[in-house]
Amino acid sequence: MPQIARLARPSQLSETVSKTIEQWIVDGVMAPGVKLPTEKTLSAEFGVSRAVVREAISRLKAEGYVASRQGAGAFVEARPGQASFRLTEAADPADAETTAHIFELRYIVETAAAALAASRRSDADLARMREALLRMRTAVADGADGTQADDDFHVAIATATGNPALVRFIRFVGHQFFASRLPTWNAEGHAAGRAEAAQAEHERLFEAIAAGGAVAAREAARNHMVEAARRLGIHTDHWDPAPVAPWDEEALS
Amino acid sequence: MPQIARLARPSQLSETVSKTIEQWIVDGVMAPGVKLPTEKTLSAEFGVSRAVVREAISRLKAEGYVASRQGAGAFVEARPGQASFRLTEAADPADAETTAHIFELRYIVETAAAALAASRRSDADLARMREALLRMRTAVADGADGTQADDDFHVAIATATGNPALVRFIRFVGHQFFASRLPTWNAEGHAAGRAEAAQAEHERLFEAIAAGGAVAAREAARNHMVEAARRLGIHTDHWDPAPVAPWDEEALS
DNA sequence: TACGCAAAGTTGTCTGACAAGCAGATCAAT
DNA sequence: ATTGATCTGCTTGTCAGACAACTTTGCGTA
Numbered sequence: 240m241p242q243i244a245r246l247a248r249p250s251q252l253s254e255t256v257s258k259t260i261e262q263w264i265v266d267g268v269m270a271p272g273v274k275l276p277t278e279k280t281l282s283a284e285f286g287v288s289r290a291v292v293r294e295a296i297s298r299l300k301a302e303g304y305v306a307s308r309q310g311a312g313a314f315v316e317a318r319p320g321q322a323s324f325r326l327t328e329a330a331d332p333a334d335a336e337t338t339a340h341i342f343e344l345r346y347i348v349e350t351a352a353a354a355l356a357a358s359r360r361s362d363a364d365l366a367r368m369r370e371a372l373l374r375m376r377t378a379v380a381d382g383a384d385g386t387q388a389d390d391d392f393h394v395a396i397a398t399a400t401g402n403p404a405l406v407r408f409i410r411f412v413g414h415q416f417f418a419s420r421l422p423t424w425n426a427e428g429h430a431a432g433r434a435e436a437a438q439a440e441h442e443r444l445f446e447a448i449a450a451g452g453a454v455a456a457r458e459a460a461r462n463h464m465v466e467a468a469r470r471l472g473i474h475t476d477h478w479d480p481a482p483v484a485p486w487d488e489e490a491l492s
Numbered sequence: 493m494p495q496i497a498r499l500a501r502p503s504q505l506s507e508t509v510s511k512t513i514e515q516w517i518v519d520g521v522m523a524p525g526v527k528l529p530t531e532k533t534l535s536a537e538f539g540v541s542r543a544v545v546r547e548a549i550s551r552l553k554a555e556g557y558v559a560s561r562q563g564a565g566a567f568v569e570a571r572p573g574q575a576s577f578r579l580t581e582a583a584d585p586a587d588a589e590t591t592a593h594i595f596e597l598r599y600i601v602e603t604a605a606a607a608l609a610a611s612r613r614s615d616a617d618l619a620r621m622r623e624a625l626l627r628m629r630t631a632v633a634d635g636a637d638g639t640q641a642d643d644d645f646h647v648a649i650a651t652a653t654g655n656p657a658l659v660r661f662i663r664f665v666g667h668q669f670f671a672s673r674l675p676t677w678n679a680e681g682h683a684a685g686r687a688e689a690a691q692a693e694h695e696r697l698f699e700a701i702a703a704g705g706a707v708a709a710r711e712a713a714r715n716h717m718v719e720a721a722r723r724l725g726i727h728t729d730h731w732d733p734a735p736v737a738p739w740d741e742e743a744l745s
Numbered sequence: 746t747a748c749g750c751a752a753a754g755t756t757g758t759c760t761g762a763c764a765a766g767c768a769g770a771t772c773a774a775t
Numbered sequence: 776a777t778t779g780a781t782c783t784g785c786t787t788g789t790c791a792g793a794c795a796a797c798t799t800t801g802c803g804t805a
Contacts (some may be wrong), residue, residue, distance in 0.1 A: 248561065251788070253550060256769060265667065288790045290543065293757085297506060297547040298554035303578060308501065310797030318586035319671065320594055323576035324664045325556060326657050333571035340657040341573055344601070351600040354732045404579050404593040404762045405600075411577045414518065418572065453732065479607045480708065504757070530786060541759045546788085563766035651782045 247330075252287050253294035259285075260295065264304050264315055269315040275305065278313075287297050326415075339417070339473045346464040346478060349393065352409060353444060353451040353460030356399035364399035368445055371395055379438050382429045386420040392441060396448065396460075419471055433470055440466055505540050512538075513548065516569055517557050524570040528558065531566075579668075587682035591669070592726045598665050599717040599731060602646065605662060606697060606713030607706040609652035617652035621698055624648055632691050635682045639673040645694060649701065649713075672724055686723055693719055 263269045276284070281292045296313055299305035303321040307313040316322065326341050356364070371392035378385030390413045398411035423433045440463040447455035465475045513534075516522045531539065534545045549566055549625045552558035556574040560566040569575065579594050607616035609617070624645035631638030643666045676686045691717040700708035 257554070290789065294547055294550040297550040300512070301551035301554040302576065312755065319668045320580045320590060321578065322668055323555065323578045324575065324661065325576045326660065327573040336608055337573065340655045343655055344657045344661065347604040348600060402593045402596055404597045407579065407599065408577065415572045415575055479604055543758065565786065
């Protein structure tokens with residue numbers, strides 16, 4: 240069955256206006272902190288109604304490029320890091336290749352996070368991981384749905400890194416690809432032993448992090464992500480194996 | 493001089509509506525592909541004008557959570573990966589700690605990208621890197637601004653990975669933190685030898701990638717990112733050193 | 746010079762109208 | 776029975792106007 244592509248719709252005026260202003264900002268034509276032209280001016284210049292301009296500015300606000308103050312105007316956001324980021328182009332299909340690329344990025348970040356979690360985790364972090372692990376153990380034993388516990392386990396690892404940007408990224412990707420955990424945890428996954436295999440990987444990952452072994456944690460996470468990819472039919476041969484090395488763990492303290 | 497916090501403004505109605513609907517989506521109350529209530533219904537339910545609802549939906553569209561079709565309605569986006577991601581909370585100040593966290597994430601991704609670029613790069617990729625390198629060489633010689641060439645060099649490396657998600661991420665973060673390159677390339681940076689030092693790091697990174705050495709590329713990128721962080725006053729002692737190991741490079745082919 | 750106030754300007758919200766497109770039902774032709 | 780055409784009702788996209796809430800500017804007074 241060939242992938243049926245979505246029929247393209249004409250862009251809305253508000254999207255066109257929004258993209259144009261975004262380009263001004265990205266190209267540096269409008270610098271951070273600078274005030275945008277008034278809605279009245281933009282309406283006249285673009286030849287559209289004020290409502291269209293307002294919707295365009297709403298888009299820019301949602302994307303973090305612009306902040307507005309009633310009575311004062313709309314300003315280019317000056318704080319770096321506020322703009323939003325998308326893993327894909329709007330026109331990208333939800334195909335296997337796109338998913339594989341994102342999964343590779345996820346692999347890079349999650350293996351690094353595991354190593355960091357091993358060296359930075361607190362008792363509270365470990366308790367959080369343990370709790371999620373227990374829920375997954377129960378799910379395996381009962382043939383039940385462990386996807387949420389699986390997600391929570393990964394977020395707990397990210398939390399142990401103490402880096403909010405990492406937490407936000409891992410949480411975001413985990414949610415966007417929540418469906419990727421279904422083949423592991425659905426009835427078929429249980430019957431085929433995939434849930435049990437995933438759980439063994441989780442247990443190993445947890446042991447490494449609890450033991451404070453950054454190298455072991457990295458390797459356990461790497462293995463888990465590779466196996467997870469395999470369960471989804473994603474090829475991983477060309478992924479960076481993130482080499483395992485003799486390691487001086489005292490240097491991490 | 494203490495950081496002066498922005499005075500909080502009341503949320504706009506459209507933002508409140510938008511955040512509420514986003515929560516429905518994130519919590520799974522509204523599943524991917526499902527049709528949102530009509531604008532008329534949302535307007536009545538939230539007790540706001542239709543214009544506010546439209547602005548809220550414009551926000552959700554900008555964030556990739558929703559796609560609308562004229563005459564049909566607005567639908568929860570079914571394709572994973574379309575939603576947008578922000579590295580920070582809207583209320584986060586643009587302080588050094590936030591920047592450091594983001595820099596660490598960038599470090600993780602860019603060091604991995606360098607290793608991948610070394611094993612996957614094409615002649616065209618190398619030409620692109622060389623071109624950017626040459627522009628930076630000229631900037632060092634002339635005491636000129638090399639920030640754009642610096643950015644282009646990093647994007648060329650990301651491009652060599654062949655992973656569009658990596659390219660998008662590195663390009664995005666590079667643009668958001670464009671200002672982080674100024675201390676290297678401004679007059680003071682030239683006078684203090686920072687531009688020259690950065691360029692030496694770039695040259696080493698390029699040599700490793702050109703030679704196809706994933707381990708050497710990783711180490712060169714790691715060193716460059718750590719030095720770049722130091723130039724910005726960011727502490728890197730607790731960063732994952734991404735160990736260098738004896739490596740079987742045949743396994744990468 | 747500093748403060749208070751008014752006026753002008755700007756964003757936020759509401760309302761109403763019409764255009765453009767979609768979904769579903771119905772009917773006719775094959 | 777299936778396909779194509781047409782119609783109707785509904786929904787989103789855009790426009791215009793009005794008013795509320797807030798900000799900025801300019802002027803007058805102490």
